[in-house]
Ligand SMILES: Nc1ncnc2c1ncn2[C@@H]1O[C@H](COP(=O)(O)OP(=O)(O)O)[C@@H](O)[C@H]1O
């Protein structure tokens with residue numbers, strides 16, 4: 001159980017400033033997800049927290065104590081990698097016990113810890129197997145078990161589900177959430193997948209080019225993204241961005257467009273049919289039938305492409321003109337600097 005604080009953390013590799021400056025506080029027991037595009041510095045941040053990389057400047061605090069000069073082995077962080085990093089010649093039991101044996105933990109205590117972690121992860125029947133005799137999901141659970149037996153202050157996960165197939169990824173998400181609930185541990189989880197971030201996090205940290213763009217609960221990021229980057233990154237299908245002057249000319253939407261607005265954001269799931277002559281006139285280009293919903297591609301009069309997630313029983317055909325609006329609460333306005341108004 002631990003808190004974590006990053007104060008003006010910077011990281012430069014050679015001449016390149018990969019992390020220009022990050023300030024962050026993580027509360028005891030929080031499940032925090034770092035999300036952002038590939039190369040934005042997620043792994044670098046995590047490695048600095050773990051003690052595998054040194055910050056160029058700034059302070060790292062665990063439970064209020066500065067740990068910059070504390071080695072990785074003594075920081076009390078356990079990291080789980082995408083690649084599992086299991087020893088192929090060792091059994092599941094030995095893979096989980098290895099770190100404790102190195103630390104000269106008494107044998108009986110090791111056995112108790114390994115068996116209890118194995119039970120938690122439903123690996124108890126597999127302790128005698130080698131990694132090659134396990135499925136991808138089971139291997140990842142062994143890697144997580146190896147972290148659990150160390151009883152770390154902070155768990156660090158670096159894209160741990162990326163090598164699993166889609167179905168398994170979804171079930172592992174809820175397993176990890178359940179694990180968090182049971183262990184009540186502080187966890188930091190890195191992913192480039194915004195759906196993973198939305199479904200798992202207590203608190204999401206959105207990163208771009210080594211900077212924090214926004215920190216907030218999933219619902220806050222979805223409902224009130226602070227700029228166009230977060231607005232476009234969080235939510236699937238992606239938010240539509242429309243020229244403000246065009247939306248301002250539409251009677252049903254004009255009141256939702258502030259004077260300083262440059263772009264208007266409307267999510268595909270927020271379009272609703274407008275009364276005749278009141279909405280935006282959209283020309284249908286095509287659609288994908290998804291069952292309960294139909295994802296319609298259309299264009300504004302100025303040819304700006306937009307997507308609409310409409311009820312599945314609609315049968316809009318290419319070249320149809322449909323008139324659409326959105327509730328004022330679902331209309332996002334951004335200024336000329338891409339900031340939310
Ligand atoms: N050891 C290193 N030496 C030089 N550049 C690095 C090193 N590690 C990472 N980088 C660079 O830092 C940036 C961030 O990398 P990384 O933290 O791995 O991103 P992410 O995990 O978000 O995909 C990338 O541009 C990457 O090329």
Ligand SMILES: [Mg+2]
Pocket residue numbers: 042043044
């Ligand atoms: Mg990475």
